[in-house]
Amino acid sequence: MGATRRPTIKTVAARAGVGRTTVSRVLNGSPLVSDEARAAVQAAIAELGYVPNSVARSLVTSRTDSIALVVPESESRLGSEPYFSAVIRGVSNALAGTQIQLLLTLVRDRRELDQLTRFLAARRVDGVLLVSVHRDDPLPGLLEELGLPTVLAGRRSPAESLNHVHSDNVGGARAAVRHLLERGRSGIATIAGPLDMDVGNSRLRGWREALRDAGRKVDESLVEPADFTEEGGRSAMRALLERHPGLDAVFAASDVMAAGALAELRGHGRRVPDDVAVVGFDDSIVARHTDPPLTSVRQPVEEIGRTITELLLREIEAPGSARHHVVLPTSLVVRDST
Amino acid sequence: MGATRRPTIKTVAARAGVGRTTVSRVLNGSPLVSDEARAAVQAAIAELGYVPNSVARSLVTSRTDSIALVVPESESRLGSEPYFSAVIRGVSNALAGTQIQLLLTLVRDRRELDQLTRFLAARRVDGVLLVSVHRDDPLPGLLEELGLPTVLAGRRSPAESLNHVHSDNVGGARAAVRHLLERGRSGIATIAGPLDMDVGNSRLRGWREALRDAGRKVDESLVEPADFTEEGGRSAMRALLERHPGLDAVFAASDVMAAGALAELRGHGRRVPDDVAVVGFDDSIVARHTDPPLTSVRQPVEEIGRTITELLLREIEAPGSARHHVVLPTSLVVRDST
DNA sequence: GATGGTGGTGGGAACGTTCCCATTCGCAGG
DNA sequence: CCTGCGAATGGGAACGTTCCCACCACCATC
Numbered sequence: 255m256g257a258t259r260r261p262t263i264k265t266v267a268a269r270a271g272v273g274r275t276t277v278s279r280v281l282n283g284s285p286l287v288s289d290e291a292r293a294a295v296q297a298a299i300a301e302l303g304y305v306p307n308s309v310a311r312s313l314v315t316s317r318t319d320s321i322a323l324v325v326p327e328s329e330s331r332l333g334s335e336p337y338f339s340a341v342i343r344g345v346s347n348a349l350a351g352t353q354i355q356l357l358l359t360l361v362r363d364r365r366e367l368d369q370l371t372r373f374l375a376a377r378r379v380d381g382v383l384l385v386s387v388h389r390d391d392p393l394p395g396l397l398e399e400l401g402l403p404t405v406l407a408g409r410r411s412p413a414e415s416l417n418h419v420h421s422d423n424v425g426g427a428r429a430a431v432r433h434l435l436e437r438g439r440s441g442i443a444t445i446a447g448p449l450d451m452d453v454g455n456s457r458l459r460g461w462r463e464a465l466r467d468a469g470r471k472v473d474e475s476l477v478e479p480a481d482f483t484e485e486g487g488r489s490a491m492r493a494l495l496e497r498h499p500g501l502d503a504v505f506a507a508s509d510v511m512a513a514g515a516l517a518e519l520r521g522h523g524r525r526v527p528d529d530v531a532v533v534g535f536d537d538s539i540v541a542r543h544t545d546p547p548l549t550s551v552r553q554p555v556e557e558i559g560r561t562i563t564e565l566l567l568r569e570i571e572a573p574g575s576a577r578h579h580v581v582l583p584t585s586l587v588v589r590d591s592t
Numbered sequence: 593m594g595a596t597r598r599p600t601i602k603t604v605a606a607r608a609g610v611g612r613t614t615v616s617r618v619l620n621g622s623p624l625v626s627d628e629a630r631a632a633v634q635a636a637i638a639e640l641g642y643v644p645n646s647v648a649r650s651l652v653t654s655r656t657d658s659i660a661l662v663v664p665e666s667e668s669r670l671g672s673e674p675y676f677s678a679v680i681r682g683v684s685n686a687l688a689g690t691q692i693q694l695l696l697t698l699v700r701d702r703r704e705l706d707q708l709t710r711f712l713a714a715r716r717v718d719g720v721l722l723v724s725v726h727r728d729d730p731l732p733g734l735l736e737e738l739g740l741p742t743v744l745a746g747r748r749s750p751a752e753s754l755n756h757v758h759s760d761n762v763g764g765a766r767a768a769v770r771h772l773l774e775r776g777r778s779g780i781a782t783i784a785g786p787l788d789m790d791v792g793n794s795r796l797r798g799w800r801e802a803l804r805d806a807g808r809k810v811d812e813s814l815v816e817p818a819d820f821t822e823e824g825g826r827s828a829m830r831a832l833l834e835r836h837p838g839l840d841a842v843f844a845a846s847d848v849m850a851a852g853a854l855a856e857l858r859g860h861g862r863r864v865p866d867d868v869a870v871v872g873f874d875d876s877i878v879a880r881h882t883d884p885p886l887t888s889v890r891q892p893v894e895e896i897g898r899t900i901t902e903l904l905l906r907e908i909e910a911p912g913s914a915r916h917h918v919v920l921p922t923s924l925v926v927r928d929s930t
Numbered sequence: 931g932a933t934g935g936t937g938g939t940g941g942g943a944a945c946g947t948t949c950c951c952a953t954t955c956g957c958a959g960g
Numbered sequence: 961c962c963t964g965c966g967a968a969t970g971g972g973a974a975c976g977t978t979c980c981c982a983c984c985a986c987c988a989t990c
Contacts, residue, residue, distance in 0.1 A: 262976055273940035274977085275940055276938085288939090291939085305714045309654075313944095313947085313977070316647075350704060359693070378646055540881055602946080610970085
């Protein structure tokens, strides 16, 4: 009882008593088919349980009907950051109506980068979504060279030449710091993100601008960059406390780093928010469960995922149509840490 | 300056002064090629920047070199549960050495299920990883019917017929409850997972067995199932407190539900762990940041991801080789909630 | 009644591989 | 000197589609 081989378009054509081409036309919804022919073909398809071979189709159309979501990140992050899950959800939502499949590629080291390069050069996807880009990331340049439709979540620098989408990091950070100022805080430090990423720089810039707008002097020794991890947030907090024992507020560029800061503050006997107020960024699940719950800047991560996907689909449909740059709004969610 | 079309195997053959087949042999590492021919081909490949067209290859080999990770889950979960991220990381790790690509498919509703069904029937992947299976999930049966290599993370029931991997849910739950008993607690309730999932049932069974082993009477009104969400954990806790105002311990089948329970307990003025001790399951990032930090059952989620992938690759290589069933160990991480 | 457009149709070629088979060459063995 | 064999090679066919083009029948138009 060997499994009979899958029916092809020829089998269907024979069964329906029409030519190969007519079957193809029915499959692709061409209007140039008589009603009888269409009915016969559809009946044959149903009887045979025919499913088109998309590989064969790809070969001739040179479309793969799939896109890649590339996450060039040391493995530590995908775990700790709800960010990626939310992006994935947004992407998947945007793809739901289409026939397009999502490939997920984690790039952790040089070897995986080379492998991805070959993969992209072979055009095994129609387009690429790139998430969490670093300033000197080789991938965006490569994609530009290959001429593969690409959209970034984030950007290499404010002068980004590729299509990209990001949230209003500067505005969000400003709102956070303004909120701390309104609460009467005067010694406001910041745990910045990695400075080789635009997110890191932009949120830091927001901190600076808010202070400047309020007529405060900007003391650069109140800045301590970290790597978006909890442990990084902890040691940044430690360094800040050493330099400025009298600080009374911290703006952390991510919730996870803020959580690390909270732990460190507790270790030093500082009460939050009484002695030190803390604001995070992301408004992730972590923010709701820290002790005390974190005031945080909400960014619409899922919407970022949806938007980059929509832009990419448009770019695939009409390549080189236009450079798109979308900025999504943030909002401040106030909880008990301020 | 129109982009010159990609070189094919024919171009390479001409350039190297050999036949198509010889190039193919070099590409596939056949030993039946002379050293000179091989060198000439490799030179030509390098000069032309030739990259094999994997779609054409797929057409003839009928292998796609990709597998799908299917997450049949209402969208609320992928976000809140670090579980999925960890699985993905494990899968990606196991795939790192291979040429195999990972497709991520979220199945949220009937329409997406139909779409996936067609996709799988078209054999657009070589195998499928299925995560978070419900008892009456149609997908496992479909996959069995299609004869597509499949491995489950979790199982439909203890009698699962497909290859599957899961952690020792019963043992983990037993350890949690035993720990509560050792702490001198006597009114131990449980917020169970969904009872249409084996994880839910197994963890509940562990709760029952631990009580029985200790010679306690098992009071079924101390059981309240929920849906693995925070809000679900909250209302389950509320129901339990109503029925048993005197309970002094809760075992929740997930950290997220435990976090909901903590919030509800706080609302009722109960102190944790003084009045009520709480244990979670997963040892996710959430457990470390709740107030107080959660005692939790750790399960090796990343390893689950790695293992299901390894099994799947083996199954693809040698179909029907054997039914595999792997159980991975859990361990208890004690923090301040007990 | 020739002309020409138009809706419907089907066969051939092409997409870029791999696999099967036939062919060539050199060399050992009788 | 013929035979046989294995290593190296290349051409044809096949994989299952889509697209181009040719064709036919029909009807409207001049």
